[in-house]
Amino acid sequence: MISMFIKVINPNTTWSMTATIEACARAVTAPGTRLEAVSPRMGPASIESHYDEALAVPGVLAEILRGERDGADGFVIACFGDPGLDAAREIATGPVVGIAEAAMHTASFLGRGFSVVTTLGRTTGRARDLAERYGLRDACRGVHACEIPVLALETDPDARKIVTEACFDALGSDGSDAVVLGCAGMADLCAQISADIGAPVIDGVAAATLTVQSLVTLGLTTGKRGEFAAPPVKPYSGLLAPFGRAEGTRG
Amino acid sequence: MISMFIKVINPNTTWSMTATIEACARAVTAPGTRLEAVSPRMGPASIESHYDEALAVPGVLAEILRGERDGADGFVIACFGDPGLDAAREIATGPVVGIAEAAMHTASFLGRGFSVVTTLGRTTGRARDLAERYGLRDACRGVHACEIPVLALETDPDARKIVTEACFDALGSDGSDAVVLGCAGMADLCAQISADIGAPVIDGVAAATLTVQSLVTLGLTTGKRGEFAAPPVKPYSGLLAPFGRAEGTRG
Amino acid sequence: MISMFIKVINPNTTWSMTATIEACARAVTAPGTRLEAVSPRMGPASIESHYDEALAVPGVLAEILRGERDGADGFVIACFGDPGLDAAREIATGPVVGIAEAAMHTASFLGRGFSVVTTLGRTTGRARDLAERYGLRDACRGVHACEIPVLALETDPDARKIVTEACFDALGSDGSDAVVLGCAGMADLCAQISADIGAPVIDGVAAATLTVQSLVTLGLTTGKRGEFAAPPVKPYSGLLAPFGRAEGTRG
Amino acid sequence: MISMFIKVINPNTTWSMTATIEACARAVTAPGTRLEAVSPRMGPASIESHYDEALAVPGVLAEILRGERDGADGFVIACFGDPGLDAAREIATGPVVGIAEAAMHTASFLGRGFSVVTTLGRTTGRARDLAERYGLRDACRGVHACEIPVLALETDPDARKIVTEACFDALGSDGSDAVVLGCAGMADLCAQISADIGAPVIDGVAAATLTVQSLVTLGLTTGKRGEFAAPPVKPYSGLLAPFGRAEGTRG
Amino acid sequence: MISMFIKVINPNTTWSMTATIEACARAVTAPGTRLEAVSPRMGPASIESHYDEALAVPGVLAEILRGERDGADGFVIACFGDPGLDAAREIATGPVVGIAEAAMHTASFLGRGFSVVTTLGRTTGRARDLAERYGLRDACRGVHACEIPVLALETDPDARKIVTEACFDALGSDGSDAVVLGCAGMADLCAQISADIGAPVIDGVAAATLTVQSLVTLGLTTGKRGEFAAPPVKPYSGLLAPFGRAEGTRG
Amino acid sequence: MISMFIKVINPNTTWSMTATIEACARAVTAPGTRLEAVSPRMGPASIESHYDEALAVPGVLAEILRGERDGADGFVIACFGDPGLDAAREIATGPVVGIAEAAMHTASFLGRGFSVVTTLGRTTGRARDLAERYGLRDACRGVHACEIPVLALETDPDARKIVTEACFDALGSDGSDAVVLGCAGMADLCAQISADIGAPVIDGVAAATLTVQSLVTLGLTTGKRGEFAAPPVKPYSGLLAPFGRAEGTRG
Known part of the structure; x- marks a missing residue:
């Protein structure tokens, strides 16, 4: 080992x-x-x-x-x-x-397309830039913002619910096979969201x-x-x- | 574990x-x-x-x-x-x-571009198809054939030398950061070739x-x-x- | 001759x-x-x-x-x-x-964009793959599923009506100039659908x-x-x- | 009929x-x-x-x-x-x-890539534009000029030889499966060139x-x-x- | 000077x-x-x-x-x-x-994406062609028609209002940073529309x-x-x- | 004014x-x-x-x-x-x-394609990234390094000659219509190089x-x-x- x-x-x-x-x-x-x-x-x-x-x-x-x-x-x-x-x-x-490149490449092994769910709408352009840079622009079917600031992920009691719903909605609207969490601050939500929405969810940190x-x-x-x-x-x-x-x- | x-x-x-x-x-x-x-x-x-x-x-x-x-x-x-x-x-x-998708995605973590070195020229079209499918068409800077049949990799005493030279040449002509071996039959050559050419070489099997x-x-x-x-x-x-x-x- | x-x-x-x-x-x-x-x-x-x-x-x-x-x-x-x-x-x-390549290339002579209407939603990814492979990804403005299994095209009395409606809707939502039928089992519906929707409809078999x-x-x-x-x-x-x-x- | x-x-x-x-x-x-x-x-x-x-x-x-x-x-x-x-x-x-769109789409049924051989170098940009427009930019592996003016195709006694050599060279340098003749004035040369170079040659007029x-x-x-x-x-x-x-x- | x-x-x-x-x-x-x-x-x-x-x-x-x-x-x-x-x-x-190339390149200095607002729907294909030709296909997030004929821009008393609304709607639906006016006949509307919608509006003539x-x-x-x-x-x-x-x- | x-x-x-x-x-x-x-x-x-x-x-x-x-x-x-x-x-x-975006967009008004001539080879990847980001990847036909460090442009007595030759060679090898100087340190060379090579040369600073x-x-x-x-x-x-x-x- x-x-x-x-x-x-x-x-x-x-x-x-x-x-x-x-x-x-x-x-x-x-x-x-x-x-x-x-x-x-x-x-x-x-x-x-x-x-x-x-x-x-x-x-x-x-x-x-x-x-x-x-x-x-x-x-x-x-x-x-x-x-x-x-x-x-x-x-x-x-x-x-x-973590964005790792998450996106990982998602590409799980089907044809993935959705990204992230924090603020103003960061979605950067996420799309990265998907383009990593060659995964077609695989990345949508980037969706929850409009939760990064640090509120730790403090807002509704954060998990809002992120989970955004993941579920993204799967449907994008016709995706998996969801990528677009913020390191969501890492601890990954397993629970995956269980809730019944689809693969990828935390880039892991x-x-x-x-x-x-x-x-x-x-x-x-x-x-x-x-x-x-x-x-x-x-x-x-x-x-x-x-x-x-x-x-x-x- | x-x-x-x-x-x-x-x-x-x-x-x-x-x-x-x-x-x-x-x-x-x-x-x-x-x-x-x-x-x-x-x-x-x-x-x-x-x-x-x-x-x-x-x-x-x-x-x-x-x-x-x-x-x-x-x-x-x-x-x-x-x-x-x-x-x-x-x-x-x-x-x-x-192994092609794993090798190509792995190569994308090692720099901007990689070269593929494979067996027969007639298979290079398929390799390019896969690079395109996986989103790595731009990262894949060249696909090079050694014109060694697959099974001759095991028997041809010159096989390792020919593949090594093709890898070295590909690095230079493509301006690549890494080389992907384009056949599972080359898996056992990987470490030695990497040492010989002084650049990352990726075996898709591993x-x-x-x-x-x-x-x-x-x-x-x-x-x-x-x-x-x-x-x-x-x-x-x-x-x-x-x-x-x-x-x-x-x- | x-x-x-x-x-x-x-x-x-x-x-x-x-x-x-x-x-x-x-x-x-x-x-x-x-x-x-x-x-x-x-x-x-x-x-x-x-x-x-x-x-x-x-x-x-x-x-x-x-x-x-x-x-x-x-x-x-x-x-x-x-x-x-x-x-x-x-x-x-x-x-x-x-028949997919023939139909798609044929459609490209009839205007700027075409829609594909096919059977099951799970096959739409393959249709898009082919459009990409044939260079017609931009021309192919949408791939739409009727959710009719292939063999039901022969037996379901509503099949023609459902396919016709899907073709008509696709023209509008995609802004297409023509429709490509996405299954050989639809070949005999082609002329009638074209007459019904008032737009070119392409059967890949012919x-x-x-x-x-x-x-x-x-x-x-x-x-x-x-x-x-x-x-x-x-x-x-x-x-x-x-x-x-x-x-x-x-x- | x-x-x-x-x-x-x-x-x-x-x-x-x-x-x-x-x-x-x-x-x-x-x-x-x-x-x-x-x-x-x-x-x-x-x-x-x-x-x-x-x-x-x-x-x-x-x-x-x-x-x-x-x-x-x-x-x-x-x-x-x-x-x-x-x-x-x-x-x-x-x-x-x-004739350009017909020739290029036709070539796409004959393999993975084709070369275009045309008259003057100054027209190659337009040929590439058309390949792009028709979705065949990747299939079109090269556009090669003979530097023979259009009307000289009818009068220059060396025209056929020059065009034939350009076709043969293009096949090799582009790794193409077929050649497209890039001028209506070459239509009557098609069969002979194909026989001479041993590969499919496409006249857009036909x-x-x-x-x-x-x-x-x-x-x-x-x-x-x-x-x-x-x-x-x-x-x-x-x-x-x-x-x-x-x-x-x-x- | x-x-x-x-x-x-x-x-x-x-x-x-x-x-x-x-x-x-x-x-x-x-x-x-x-x-x-x-x-x-x-x-x-x-x-x-x-x-x-x-x-x-x-x-x-x-x-x-x-x-x-x-x-x-x-x-x-x-x-x-x-x-x-x-x-x-x-x-x-x-x-x-x-004016289309100047307007589109100019828009590219103002953010990530722009919308085009033009006259008749039948001209939107040409506008998209040009965006593609100029390399700005991704930056051009939408082309929207007002269905006002070109010469009616001078005579229709509602023209400015309709164009302004179309510009405002395009910003929202496309998530654009700026709007490009898609007709020289709109040149004199530019400043007023920009003031009305609170976003950069580009007249290609200027x-x-x-x-x-x-x-x-x-x-x-x-x-x-x-x-x-x-x-x-x-x-x-x-x-x-x-x-x-x-x-x-x-x- | x-x-x-x-x-x-x-x-x-x-x-x-x-x-x-x-x-x-x-x-x-x-x-x-x-x-x-x-x-x-x-x-x-x-x-x-x-x-x-x-x-x-x-x-x-x-x-x-x-x-x-x-x-x-x-x-x-x-x-x-x-x-x-x-x-x-x-x-x-x-x-x-x-200055890169300005130079590249400016070059796009001067013909179909341009070459970039820059300092060190290790920076060419970034130049290509920017061309891609600005939509000018196809227009940018080549990025060529002189292997002159940035500060040596001011001190190396051969710098102008080397850059001029690289510009001239790039025009020919890329079939370009214009040359973009890939470093602000080359700004003062622009007019002379353009005169020497007989083609448009663009300084991004101006x-x-x-x-x-x-x-x-x-x-x-x-x-x-x-x-x-x-x-x-x-x-x-x-x-x-x-x-x-x-x-x-x-x-």
């Missing part, structure tokens, strides 16, 4: 969500897999806009670099926008998988964690011959210099 | 290849996973044409039905054409994964086995609400009646 | 449907064209699932081989899933045309028969330089050896 | 080419089909630019209107740019088919003529419910008023 | 609409830009069909040639079908821009005029190395010989 | 490049347009990887916010990866345009500046009804809180 260390990064700074994510990831890993979930030291409390996502990325990348130092064999980026994924692949030695575990088992990591080679070293101005040389230290 | 039984079906009737496939699949499964690889009782010795593939499918489906009877939790179809995959999903309770193991772990299987529900029961004439009623036995 | 022999294969084993198909095909051929319609000796009574289609294909291919022996100049595969089409092109000398007649007239057949060359001869285990060598007879 | 009148319009004003087109079309029609080929009374001597094509269209449409008056059952537009096709479908009662003959036989014509209904009647200024009211004659 | 002359061609022969177009174009140009709007001497009173468009093109091209003679630095084709655009680019020295002004400022014009080089000179029969040699004048 | 203030943001921190960018932008603006070019206070010295781009974005967004405060009417993001564009559109009142100027003139800005509305206000941890509330200041 292979022994490995997977680091799961929740790109927002809400540690209660990070704890839920860690529990959902741990529930599916093999005995030999050690798992740690963290939030970055800087960034937004939740990610609900392109702006939030942009500001979350430097913190995610700093955690990747810390994970490299700590010997992580692979990484999960646990926000459905997969923020910083390409950059993370450049700086990580092992595989890096986003899916991505197993994807990373499989890639490490297979000895596979990001190809490093071209676009995803380590980035050129260079000076960075201001406070953002985790990877390059600090400015003024060239000698 | 989850306990499960995965049945791997080699769609051709060459049992020496089936043994290799079983070894490659077993090398990556978790301790709790029982694995069996079989060939159908009828079908072609190798699959190198649409005609071969068409004649292999009924035997594959018969093995799915036997697996259902024997309590298999999931199935791998171990031929790069993924023969009978849609039909198998209709008749299996658990997930069914083809990738599909871990994909099924992950799906079973996640409690996921084919959506059964629509296209992939169990097929309507009906009479079948002639010798092909594994699932429906035998003709003349209606009452 | 060119003299030719076209063999029409109804992939299911319901000979009453075969007789209807033959009549519809004969109604449109030129005086010099001899036409025969058959069902395979083995296979499902109707094709309503991927499983049915997979089990129908070997019988279709056996009929192609018999037609080759009997001097057929071209073949029609008369089931809207076009089962076995690629394999048939490998083993036939003359052209082979499926369309495919004329397509084959035209290809033979033009001296055209499947290109045989690559993917569709005759398949490599090899041993086949079990009962499925129409084309290769019977196992144990190599000497 | 159905009796019909097909009018073939050569959009350029070179009547020697019109005669060749008529001979090639007549060679394939059924005994009951009457066929006439004409050139418009105004327009360019050959069509080798978007400008030429734009100026050819009014003459083509005038011939459609004359054909309507003369009882034509269907029309062929015999230039590989299919000039005026959409407009012709609005004003014709029977079907209208362009293909389009049989397509129209088949559509008329099937009782099919352009859908007239929407985009292709007869155009609204209105005043036309200047000399181009074949269909609308002449200006100043409204009372 | 750059000094230039932009010629705006309204492809229909309704000069009252030409005057409106000129006013809308002038309202946005820089001080150094001289602008003239004209209608061709021949052609339809409005463009509402493929037939109208085909008959409008020769007149548009004649105006391009007159503009070349008069020293125009660039051209706008002010009909939402962009009639004759490719041919105009062959014969013009400076840039030529259609957008195309500024696009041409920018291209001239940047020193950019149509690439002349291939498809858009000046067309080969040749004889034209009949009355359409603005560019080639008049027949019978070869010496 | 409209008076406006356009802020051009060079996302890297190399102010000598910012000065060049400002000069190129100023050269094309109208007399009433005030223009300022800046670099962010933090970020990488050049952008040559996904990692660099991710770390550049927070500084770009801070400059957008400063520009909002200073009354900027519109913004240009002057790096060919268009970093932070979606987020910038959320937080800016006026239009925001990236193109984007005129695009913003046109949008402001037309009164157009980002649609604010959905995805690009101002982001929800929320706490940001650490040092990245330009837009939301600083953590601990909620009362």
Whole structure:
């Protein structure tokens, strides 16, 4: 049995969500897999806009670099926008998988089409962008918003009911075979929703964690011959210099 | 740790290849996973044409039905054409994964593009069809034939060298980040080729086995609400009646 | 006037449907064209699932081989899933045309978009797959199911009314210029439906028969330089050896 | 046997080419089909630019209107740019088919991909546009120019040799199953080139003529419910008023 | 400040609409830009069909040639079908821009998706064709017809209200970020509609005029190395010989 | 004449490049347009990887916010990866345009296809992503790297010669009508290269500046009804809180 260390990064700074994510990831890993979930030291409390996502990325990348130092064999980026994924692949030695890509690819093994159910309507464009990027634009038959803010998933007593109904409705209106949950904050709802609606429901956190575990088992990591080679070293101005040389230290 | 039984079906009737496939699949499964690889009782010795593939499918489906009877939790179809995959999903309770789809989706986590290296040039059209079907047409940057017949992979002393060179050349000409091996008969070459060319190389047999193991772990299987529900029961004439009623036995 | 022999294969084993198909095909051929319609000796009574289609294909291919022996100049595969089409092109000398491809290409000459009206909802995915494969995904504006089983088309007294209404509704909801009938069992309804709804309605059986007649007239057949060359001869285990060598007879 | 009148319009004003087109079309029609080929009374001597094509269209449409008056059952537009096709479908009662669309759709029945071999390089963009429009962009694997002007096809003693070599080269470089001749002026070369290169070669003139003959036989014509209904009647200024009211004659 | 002359061609022969177009174009140009709007001497009173468009093109091209003679630095084709655009680019020295392409590209800077609101339903196919041609098929989320004839935009007292409502409804049903007006005859409604619906509304006439002004400022014009080089000179029969040699004048 | 203030943001921190960018932008603006070019206070010295781009974005967004405060009417993001564009559109009142999108859309007015010539090969994937995102994937016929680092464009005496040759070669190999320069650092080379190769060459800095100027003139800005509305206000941890509330200041 292979022994490995997977680091799961929740790109927002809400540690209660990070704890839920860690529990959902741990529930599916093999005995030999050690798992740690963290939030970055800087960034937004939740990610609900392109702006939030942009500001979350430097913190995610700093955690990747810390994970490299700590010997992580692979990484999960646990926000459905997969923020910083390409950059993370450049700086990580092992595989890096986003929960949106893992969930969508996983859904593609379960039938012809899937629906995504997510939080706010303003994030649906990004979800469709990702489906397009991952080649799953045709498989992704619809992206549906519950209009529940990310952090309200933890506090709104009606959240589970609203998300469950949205999943059920999406199955029917899209003619889908499965539903993908479009937010890491929904990870703990997955089993119950699936039971309630009688159809496969995919939580990207668990899916991505197993994807990373499989890639490490297979000895596979990001190809490093071209676009995803380590980035050129260079000076960075201001406070953002985790990877390059600090400015003024060239000698 | 989850306990499960995965049945791997080699769609051709060459049992020496089936043994290799079983070894490659077993090398990556978790301790709790029982694995069996079989060939159908009828079908072609190798699959190198649409005609071969068409004649292999009924035997594959018969093995799915036997697996259902024997309590298999999931199935791998171990031929790069993924023969009978849609039909198998209709008749299996658990997930069914083809090695082409598993390999291609796995490759998509390793960078922007991959190359496929396969046996005969006449099968490259089918490989491209599958990439298109799985949404990975853009990610699949080239399909390259070695012009080695499937069964010669086991006997031709130059086979590994030729396949390795084709993989290396494909990386360069396609600008790819990874290589997918386009035949189950290449499964045992994977690690060595990867070491030789210095880039990720994906064997679909191992990738599909871990994909099924992950799906079973996640409690996921084919959506059964629509296209992939169990097929309507009906009479079948002639010798092909594994699932429906035998003709003349209606009452 | 060119003299030719076209063999029409109804992939299911319901000979009453075969007789209807033959009549519809004969109604449109030129005086010099001899036409025969058959069902395979083995296979499902109707094709309503991927499983049915997979089990129908070997019988279709056996009929192609018999037609080759009997001097057929071209073949029609008369089931809207076009089962076995690629394999048939490998083993036939003359052209082979499926009724879905013929109907869809024919519809493309009549305007910008067409609707497909078919039997069961579970087959609509396959129809969309074919539209995509034939390049007519954008032209195919909708695939609509009547939820009438294939064989009920012959027996249900309301079948024609239901299909006609579905065609009329599809024209409006899809904004289509024409309707394609999505089942060979609807061939004899074509003229009446067209008259009732006041729009072009395409029966694939007649369309495919004329397509084959035209290809033979033009001296055209499947290109045989690559993917569709005759398949490599090899041993086949079990009962499925129409084309290769019977196992144990190599000497 | 159905009796019909097909009018073939050569959009350029070179009547020697019109005669060749008529001979090639007549060679394939059924005994009951009457066929006439004409050139418009105004327009360019050959069509080798978007400008030429734009100026050819009014003459083509005038011939459609004359054909309507003369009882034509269907029309062929015999230039590989299919000039005026959409407009012709609005004003014709029977079907209208362009030679590019007929040739490309015909090629799609012969394998997975085809190459187009045409006259001047500057026209290849238009050929690719049409392949895209007809859904055959993937099937069309290459468009190759011989750099022979259209009218030189009739006079250049090397024309056949150059076109034949281009066809042979295209098959290899594109991995195609068939070749489409990209100019009506190549119609008479088709059989010889096919024999020389050992692969299917498609002349759009013959293909389009049989397509129209088949559509008329099937009782099919352009859908007239929407985009292709007869155009609204209105005043036309200047000399181009074949269909609308002449200006100043409204009372 | 750059000094230039932009010629705006309204492809229909309704000069009252030409005057409106000129006013809308002038309202946005820089001080150094001289602008003239004209209608061709021949052609339809409005463009509402493929037939109208085909008959409008020769007149548009004649105006391009007159503009070349008069020293125009660039051209706008002010009909939402962009009639004759490719041919105009062959014969013009400076840039030529259609109002549909300018409006759609402009809309793409304002968000993820736009809706088109146009006159008659029969023209929506052409609008979708253009969106596809310009690469903006995904960005173009819907094309909606008001069923107001082109010339009624000037006379129908309810026109503005109907168009405004259609724009508002399209925003909601398409989830669009902006609206493109699909007819040059709507140019003067743009500002008011935008104010009424509270979203960006794009008039192609103003957008195309500024696009041409920018291209001239940047020193950019149509690439002349291939498809858009000046067309080969040749004889034209009949009355359409603005560019080639008049027949019978070869010496 | 409209008076406006356009802020051009060079996302890297190399102010000598910012000065060049400002000069190129100023050269094309109208007399009433005030223009300022800046670099962010933090970020990488050049952008040559996904990692660099991710770390550049927070500084770009801070400059957008400063520009909002200073009354900027519109913004240009002057790096060919268009970093932070979606987020910038959320937080800016006026239009925001990236130089890659402006250059590519501009190229689409000049013919059928364009080539991109850029710095390092590892950035070509991002350029292709953007072409896809902007709908110009087919128009973008090739992306070619000179393998000159971004900052070496200012210092390498052979840079202009190498870039010019790459542009010339790209025109031929891609059959393109125009060339897009794939780095803001090439802005000052544009006119000379165009003269040298005899084809249109597009500098995105000038193109984007005129695009913003046109949008402001037309009164157009980002649609604010959905995805690009101002982001929800929320706490940001650490040092990245330009837009939301600083953590601990909620009362």
